[in-house]
Amino acid sequence: MFTVEAPQITAPPAAGLRDRAVDASAQAFLHVDRSGVIRDWNPAAQKLFGWTRDEIIGRRLTDTIIPAPLRSAHNAGFARRLVGGDSGGLGHPMEVPALHRDGSELRISMTVDALGDEGFFAFITDRTDGHRAQQELQRSNTLITAILQHTTAMISAKDLDGRYLFVNGEYERVFQVTAADMVGRAEADLVSASVAAVGRGHDEQVIASGAAKTVLEELPFGDEIRQYVVTRVPLTDPDGSVYGVCTIAIDDTRRRRDEAVIEAGEQRFRNTVNNAPGMLYQFRLEPTGESSFTFVSDGCRDIYHLEPEQIVASANTVLDRIVEEDREGFAASVAESARTLAPWAWDGSVIRPDGTRRWLYGVSRPHRDVDGAVVWDGMLLDRTRERHTELDLEAVRHDLADLVDRLAVLSATAPAEPEPARPLTQLVAEKDQEALFDLWRTALRRERADGILAGRDGRMLVRLRPRGAAEISIACFRLEGPA
Secondary structure, three states: OOOOOOOOOOOOOHHHHHHHHHHHOOOEEEEEOOOOEEEEEOHHHHHHHOOOHHHHOOOEHHHHOOOHHHHHHHHHHHHHHHHHOOOOOOOOEEEEEEEOOOOOEEEEEEEEEEOHHHOEEEEEEEOHHHHHHHHHHHHHHHHHHHHHHHOOOEEEEEEOOOEEEEEOHHHHHHHOOOHHHHOOOEHHHOOOHHHHHHHHHHHHHHHHHOOOEEEEEEEEEOOEEEEEEEEEEEEEOOOOOEEEEEEEEEEOHHHHHOHHHHHHHHHHHHHHHHHOOOEEEEEEEOOOOOEEEEEEOOOHHHHHOOOHHHHHHOOHHHHOOEOHHHHHHHHHHHHHHHHHOOOEEEEEEEEOOOOOEEEEEEEEEEEEOOOOOEEEEEEEEEOHHHHHHHHHHHHHHHHHHHHHHHHOOEEEEEEOOOOOOHHHHHHEOHHHHHHHHHHHHHHHOOOOEEEEEEEOOEEEEEEEEEEOOOEEEEEEEEOOOOO
């Protein structure tokens, strides 16, 4: 007979698991104590803000990732939490601006909670790209609203029962009504029953077919009959179901009297499009994967040295000119935008027929057509000059650094110890040793320090720069004149 001892059950190392979970989290994590000093920082926070954990621990949160204009408000709010126990906003995500190590501004979503006497912790998600996309969307919506309210076309939207959902400024002007009064009313409240019946019949055809319809309609205004070219477009939900009809009515009376007026207007429109910076386009991706440009402005001549007709005839005329290293990113961005219908943006470069390379930036907004194709309306800008400027600046910085290294009497990196590095003290004359120590102490405080000191062979410019958390960069240059 034998016995089996029961296994001993011990509590899991909760703290260790928690630390590993925080380090593995895709969200940035930070912990600040009650004095506002950063005490913990995970790898995701390093990736988001650019500071390593060794560099950030011990720094004040306010002076590190809070933008300068917001620091006073942040300090006041932090003090209220400490003194008055203000818990407003704790545990709830809030979107705020933040600062990257390189000085660029980020947009983050931050959820803050209290740790009692240990201070506060936060989980942070980068919302910078989403914020920029939202700004682009807001600008686009503002543009659309301006067009709707200032166009000379009457634009309205009605539900399936023929009740108005929206009328634009031109509609208000022509019929002498207000948009608020029209919501919920029918067309028969404005025009005769016979005219309203004609319009209602066209609405029902569009609803039944799910396709746009353009007709010529006549509307009586006093003793005058006006002709309108009326286009009705089905309004659809994301699932494709029709929930209403959008009507765009353009007064065609004057055109019928004078064809030249319309021609002049069309010419102005073409001039506006073709003189806009960059290339305006409409790009279409079929459910089968085939792609095409259905419209390209004259700006393509400057960007690609190609005619619009060449690009419309074959999309590969320009797609095949994307440089090899940018093709994968381009294809991935188009696929993602097609899948999510999110705004598309791309930075890349192409090779023109003459062999020159151009750096481009493209933006557009997609929509799904009734046949399932995804259509992008957008703009492509040539940023070659900007890119060349960036490359030139990078070369200048490299040349300057090289020049500094060659001109310096001493160029070295030393540990951030209490006393100056010995090679540096040997270069400075005895009478300026105390001044050298003052400069060194300034650098130990992680501040830039510069001074002109007496050297063994004449005056010197001593330049000290903190590097990382435990090193100081040293550069000494000989100056003309006596010490």
